[in-house]
Amino acid sequence: MTSDLAPTPSGPGQALRDWLLGRTGALRRRRWVDYAFIGAFLLLLVVTATVSDVFFTQRNLSNLGRQAVTNGLLSLGMLIVVLTGGIDLSVGSVVALAAIMVSGLSKGGMTLLPAILICLVVGVAAGAVNGFFIARFKLQPFIVTLATMGAIRGLVFVYSDIPITPTDPAFRAVLGAGFVGPFPVSALIMLACYPIVWFFINRARAGRAIVAIGGNEEAVRLAGINVSWHILLAYMISGLFSALAGVMLASRLGIAQPSVGSGFELDAIAAVVIGGAALGGGGGGGSVFGTLAGVVALGMIDNLLNLFNVQSYYQQIFKGLIILVAVLWRRKQ
Amino acid sequence: MTDGDFLVMRGIRKSFDVTEALRGVDFGSQRGEVHAIVGENGAGKSTLMKVLSGAIARDAGEILLDGAPADVSTPLAAHRLGIRAVYQEFSLVPHLSVAENILLGQMPPSRLPGCVDWNAAHGRAEEILRSIGFVGIDVRSVVGRLSVSHQQMVEIAKAAAVRPRIMILDEPSAVLSQEELNRLFALVRQLKQEGTLILYISHRLDEVYEIADRITVLKDGQLVGTVRPATADQGQLIRMMVGRSLGEIFPSRKPPRDDVALEVKGLGREGSFSDVSFSLRRGEVLGMSGLVGSGRTQVVRCLFGAEPPDRGELFVEGKRVHPRSPREAVNEGIALLTEDRKRDGLVLICSIRDNASLASFERMSRWGIIHRRRQAAEVQQKVKELDIRPPVLDRLARQLSGGNQQKLVLAKWLMTRAKVLILDEPTRGVDVATKVAIYQLISDLAADGIAILLVSSELPEILGLSDRALVMRQGRVVAEFTREEASEEKLLAAAAGVRQ
Numbered sequence: 155m156t157s158d159l160a161p162t163p164s165g166p167g168q169a170l171r172d173w174l175l176g177r178t179g180a181l182r183r184r185r186w187v188d189y190a191f192i193g194a195f196l197l198l199l200v201v202t203a204t205v206s207d208v209f210f211t212q213r214n215l216s217n218l219g220r221q222a223v224t225n226g227l228l229s230l231g232m233l234i235v236v237l238t239g240g241i242d243l244s245v246g247s248v249v250a251l252a253a254i255m256v257s258g259l260s261k262g263g264m265t266l267l268p269a270i271l272i273c274l275v276v277g278v279a280a281g282a283v284n285g286f287f288i289a290r291f292k293l294q295p296f297i298v299t300l301a302t303m304g305a306i307r308g309l310v311f312v313y314s315d316i317p318i319t320p321t322d323p324a325f326r327a328v329l330g331a332g333f334v335g336p337f338p339v340s341a342l343i344m345l346a347c348y349p350i351v352w353f354f355i356n357r358a359r360a361g362r363a364i365v366a367i368g369g370n371e372e373a374v375r376l377a378g379i380n381v382s383w384h385i386l387l388a389y390m391i392s393g394l395f396s397a398l399a400g401v402m403l404a405s406r407l408g409i410a411q412p413s414v415g416s417g418f419e420l421d422a423i424a425a426v427v428i429g430g431a432a433l434g435g436g437g438g439g440g441s442v443f444g445t446l447a448g449v450v451a452l453g454m455i456d457n458l459l460n461l462f463n464v465q466s467y468y469q470q471i472f473k474g475l476i477i478l479v480a481v482l483w484r485r486k487q
Numbered sequence: 488m489t490d491g492d493f494l495v496m497r498g499i500r501k502s503f504d505v506t507e508a509l510r511g512v513d514f515g516s517q518r519g520e521v522h523a524i525v526g527e528n529g530a531g532k533s534t535l536m537k538v539l540s541g542a543i544a545r546d547a548g549e550i551l552l553d554g555a556p557a558d559v560s561t562p563l564a565a566h567r568l569g570i571r572a573v574y575q576e577f578s579l580v581p582h583l584s585v586a587e588n589i590l591l592g593q594m595p596p597s598r599l600p601g602c603v604d605w606n607a608a609h610g611r612a613e614e615i616l617r618s619i620g621f622v623g624i625d626v627r628s629v630v631g632r633l634s635v636s637h638q639q640m641v642e643i644a645k646a647a648a649v650r651p652r653i654m655i656l657d658e659p660s661a662v663l664s665q666e667e668l669n670r671l672f673a674l675v676r677q678l679k680q681e682g683t684l685i686l687y688i689s690h691r692l693d694e695v696y697e698i699a700d701r702i703t704v705l706k707d708g709q710l711v712g713t714v715r716p717a718t719a720d721q722g723q724l725i726r727m728m729v730g731r732s733l734g735e736i737f738p739s740r741k742p743p744r745d746d747v748a749l750e751v752k753g754l755g756r757e758g759s760f761s762d763v764s765f766s767l768r769r770g771e772v773l774g775m776s777g778l779v780g781s782g783r784t785q786v787v788r789c790l791f792g793a794e795p796p797d798r799g800e801l802f803v804e805g806k807r808v809h810p811r812s813p814r815e816a817v818n819e820g821i822a823l824l825t826e827d828r829k830r831d832g833l834v835l836i837c838s839i840r841d842n843a844s845l846a847s848f849e850r851m852s853r854w855g856i857i858h859r860r861r862q863a864a865e866v867q868q869k870v871k872e873l874d875i876r877p878p879v880l881d882r883l884a885r886q887l888s889g890g891n892q893q894k895l896v897l898a899k900w901l902m903t904r905a906k907v908l909i910l911d912e913p914t915r916g917v918d919v920a921t922k923v924a925i926y927q928l929i930s931d932l933a934a935d936g937i938a939i940l941l942v943s944s945e946l947p948e949i950l951g952l953s954d955r956a957l958v959m960r961q962g963r964v965v966a967e968f969t970r971e972e973a974s975e976e977k978l979l980a981a982a983a984g985v986r987q
Binding site: 363372 | 793813818825830831834836849857903
């Protein structure tokens, strides 16, 4: 017992070790469902490797990585919101807003960096609107973000009802199609966000408060913590990641459709849930590591079904089933 | 209890976790009788009634109606036997109308299949209300918009409407005005005439003496005795309710210091309490007792900024403060341990580390990042001081026993280094060993100069720890006793509004 009382080492090295081996989460609190999940994941890999000779090519893997960027970013924001006990349905619309704005601004002659920054600020602002109504007026996150999901989509079409092609060639070359060695730049940026968010959730004061709010909002309020501010912050972070995802998506596709991003919220919610988070009241369970696993698993399934030329309708059905199974598995943990 | 009784409950036992709420109660009652059940908070009155009405299952014992075993395994089964209960917590559907609530499950159908004949429904509901003497309530109005006392009347009407054989009233008068109380008594007498057995729980002894044919006293989950109002006076009854020794579980106390830590002047909040004034010195334990609903909890929530007061002034160490939120109160050095640790004390899904430092994150972080080493060291220190087991910082709060959970909430507030510590029912639902540990801790904290406001329903606790004791009744401080003057009889009498 006394060894458990030894002071906890800290520092970046320890933080990394914690993240991987999990003093506070990730791999340590593994239950059989997680083993089942990891097992299923490995099985999928083995089956793929034997059946497809294309999957393990660098070209396909980097494709997979680039395609997972959008969901990878959205899921991070979604995770933080879900940890507060909320949900953000507006992420897909914010993706479209950022994508079309960055393209429009670039086409209008603005240089890239300010254009991207403006889009990120707009994303944070959209999140702030969500958070304001949810925190200030105690409205249901589902309803508020459902409303903003529609409103922001409308805003996108007001901005431009036709697709916009960003003109600056650097935009596509660096972000969307750029590589560092064999790794796509966009995937690296996305992956870099994971340890940052892990650090935020597990080490930052605000992150711990957000996790605690999801568990018992009233206890946190009575502990003298400003609950409204932290809820606002969570939705602003989700808005930020949605906007970042929108910018990356526009640069990968090389064109921004006003209709892009619809349904993206489902994939993000799915990744977070597969990663172990409990939707709705009660909070808890969600981890950065689990979410990343969820993102990778969903991305792989998409990729595989593509390789096997399965129609996208069937992909939807398949993904829906996976989400149901994941939630069933985690019921009554 | 005699064998000829209409209702016989024999050897009833019920435990919640480690707490024995009922320890073999033998209770009997007759048709057409108003039988009052009295006792301190936690004596087991409500539990006994809930066993009878099917709301909770008994662990052991038998229940006979008219000499035959009665199936009260569920509320529905109890309803079929003609047993109806009105609890302190309402069971009304707030957004349905009065008529719908009264006729819930038996709305008159109209000719159109699946539809309701609203005229008939309203007529029937009005008739029911009239027949039991409740007038002045519009059956079309939505229940949630009615005053609490009218809701209580609807609740009673709903139960009385079916002409039950046994009607249980659990503290029905707590929210009623005098006029409504008179109507309720008229209804009770009417039901009694018709042969209904009325089981009436109340803290208000005046009331009990006015309406009851017999009075049964429960204490610590056991039946102390049954008396007739004519043969036992209120003093005797209170002794039966209290009658226990303080025991040797309370630590010795050091005298408080002279400087005032907290001063409250004329604090009031519309609808819950008014004109509450007291002062609390450093190192002093000020007890605050009173029945459930007397306004104690509202007062401490106001002191802590969880609810804003309408008027009054607050001084911490001589400095005027107005905490408008718990955040401001914490910054002023006030801490509140709430009465329900699971509802608003702990984040059950979080670890000991997070829970203990939740109220002191600010002090432990720099640039918004928590200083993990300092956090761990401070939490470990408190875990050790309070002997929280297991002393594993990553253990989740929900994995701890009730006693250790309570210590964890205490640890959270001690870590804020508060000057004024408000404890609302600090030993509720913890085992005896933890109780003793918490008493010792309270004594030690006071000796260190912390001012403690101890709110408790357990009179021995108030008497054993407090330097002074306040009693609240119906939103006011009605009495103050020094340690020497105070006794259970005096506190209880003041709380129940009995003139001595």
